[in-house]
Amino acid sequence: DAGVTQSPTHLIKTRGQHVTLRCSPISGHKSVSWYQQVLGQGPQFIFQYYEKEERGRGNFPDRFSARQFPNYSSELNVNALLLGDSALYLCASSLEGGESTDTQYFGPGTRLTVL
Amino acid sequence: GESVGLHLPTLSVQEGDNSIINCAYSNSASDYFIWYKQESGKGPQFIIDIRSNMDKRQGQRVTVLLNKTVKHLSLQIAATQPGDSAVYFCAERWWGQGGKLIFGQGTELSVKP
Numbered sequence: 001d002a003g004v005t006q007s008p009t010h011l012i013k014t015r016g017q018h019v020t021l022r023c024s025p026i027s028g029h030k031s032v033s034w035y036q037q038v039l040g041q042g043p044q045f046i047f048q049y050y051e052k053e054e055r056g057r058g059n060f061p062d063r064f065s066a067r068q069f070p071n072y073s074s075e076l077n078v079n080a081l082l083l084g085d086s087a088l089y090l091c092a093s094s095l096e097g098g099e100s101t102d103t104q105y106f107g108p109g110t111r112l113t114v115l
Numbered sequence: 116g117e118s119v120g121l122h123l124p125t126l127s128v129q130e131g132d133n134s135i136i137n138c139a140y141s142n143s144a145s146d147y148f149i150w151y152k153q154e155s156g157k158g159p160q161f162i163i164d165i166r167s168n169m170d171k172r173q174g175q176r177v178t179v180l181l182n183k184t185v186k187h188l189s190l191q192i193a194a195t196q197p198g199d200s201a202v203y204f205c206a207e208r209w210w211g212q213g214g215k216l217i218f219g220q221g222t223e224l225s226v227k228p
Contacts, residue, residue, distance in 0.1 A: 004158075033215070042204050042218030043159065056215050090158050092216075103149070104216060106158035 002027070004093050004107030012113045013081050021076045021110045025093030031055075032074040033104060034066055035090040043090055049074055050096065078112075086114045127225045134192040136222045138205035143186060147208040149216070150179060150190045154201045162190070162203075192224075200226045 005024045013019050025032050031050040035043035048056040049068035068074045072093075078085055088111050092104040128134045140148070146167035151159035165172045165179045165188075172179050178191040188205050202221040208214050 035216075035218075040220070042206075042220050043216070045215035045217070048215060058215065103161055103164060105161060106151070108156075108158045 004091055004105055006089075006091050006107040006110050008110060009108070010111045010113075012115065014115050015081055015083060017081050018077065018079045019081060019112060021078075021089050021091075021112070022073065023076070023091030023093075023107060024073045025091075026105060029093040029095055029105075030072055031094045031096055031102070032068055032072065033092045033094070034074070034076045035092065035106075036060075037088040037090055037109070039087070046076070081114045083114050086112060088112075124220065125223045125225065127227060128195050130195060130197060130226055130228050132195055134190075134195045134199070134224060134226075136190045136192075136203050136205075136224065138188040138190075138219055140186050140188060140205070140207045140217075142207060142209060142217075143183075145207045145209060148179070148181060148188050149206045149208070150177075150188075151204045151206060151218075152199075152201045153204060153221070159204060195224075195226050197226045197228060200224055 007022045033048040034046040036046055037043040045058040046060050047066045052068045063079045066076045088109040090109045091107045094102040094104045096102050149164040150162040152162050153159045163174045163177050163179050165181050170181050176193045180189045192199055202223050204218050204221045206216040206218045209217055
């Protein structure tokens, strides 16, 4: 069975540009969460979506936005990129969302470098 | 504040020995905890989880212990193998904001042959 997939694998952008990252959850999973992982640190929560609705948002600026599509795939958008946005962006999927204790399974991530 | 901390940033063990990785959490209201393994260049891989109504849970070669009195979590790996070399994160699920996971910085486990 396919796990969580993310695209692209790597991405290089310059300051001020915008970027769109994509995620496909495990088949049957309805919830997608996004995390940012800076080198040497643990992942930081950005968003959670369930049934196309935002269910949670972390402490990230409005430059970060996301959406979930009817097929449960998701996009993370970042505008006006800053050097500090360079990180590994992880997508995790789970069966349900919100306050359930369903396990979150992570994809391989997208490595974003901002020059 | 939001934090799940780890006592040791690095751990080096001999192949075949048992490994113990520790974690302290700050939110006494959290009732679900997960251990993830992350190899270089990959996303975190689920290892084992535990709910706060339990104090011990065993998997294949791994055991998680939860001590709610002192807000401490540990991961024990039996007969550590070179393939266990990775960074290990504990995560705490916070209610609200979609039940987000709060991760610590991680412990890097190095297994010597």
